[in-house]
Amino acid sequence: MSMKSGLFAGLAATTLFAAPALAQDCTATPSDGALESQAQLNTLLDDGYVQFAGYLALVAYAQSADACADRQIFEQAYVRASQSEDSSIMVQWENWSRSPLDVRYPRAAANDGFGSECTVRFDLPQAGPAQNVNVDCTNPLFKSPIREGMRQVMWAPPHVGERFTPAEDLSFDLSFSSVIQDWVF
Incomplete structure (x- = not known):
């Protein structure tokens, strides 16, 4: 700290x-x-x-x-x-802590062995879920599962007792392959 x-x-x-x-x-x-x-x-x-x-x-x-x-x-x-x-199960990401992002691999993509590269853009006007989530993926099958996963992610200050820092136009990249191992952002 x-x-x-x-x-x-x-x-x-x-x-x-x-x-x-x-x-x-x-x-x-x-x-x-x-x-x-x-x-x-x-x-x-x-x-x-x-x-x-x-x-x-x-x-x-x-x-x-x-x-x-x-x-x-x-x-x-x-x-x-x-x-x-x-x-806490929340993890540090830049100036915030967040709950885990749980993305369900799309069944159609898993059956066919397709992966995707995705960029997620969002705003954090307050603690809680992200707002204005925009997902861009090379494989469109991944957009909906990522949006759904982002609805469940809670954002908070990095530590108990600190203030929340609002921010706009944040982004991170996700990479999915047919071998599901470490999906971390």
Whole structure:
């Protein structure tokens, strides 16, 4: 982790935990929305989307300034994400972390032994799935499976406690052959 990102994570943690005494004195009941978010954050954490869940918890914590019971829920999720970062399934790619890209090899291409070279272009206006995904392949059979796979990829800051960096016109290349081994971008 860079010094800048370490400083931000430290400031975020300090801000997040600056008022633990207030949170401990809270006797309010969490809102239905916070309880629903808690379940969704726990599912993300259980599934290994640690950086994404930590980012969402941090944002929700900041947005629930006047609801101490809701803040407790998001604080707990953030702490769990921070403690679970080493077991995340998300991988680093440039300035972001992302969940794995799962592309199903098209049956017609597999039967005929065809491969493809593909370029994927997309925007990251916010954490979550990519937007404006455009796929260009030498074999058109691969376009749809790649688009479908990209819908499932979650993008987040590189580490829990860091800010998300929006970007436009990002791209990466994929190469598929009839020997399915390492498809990594």
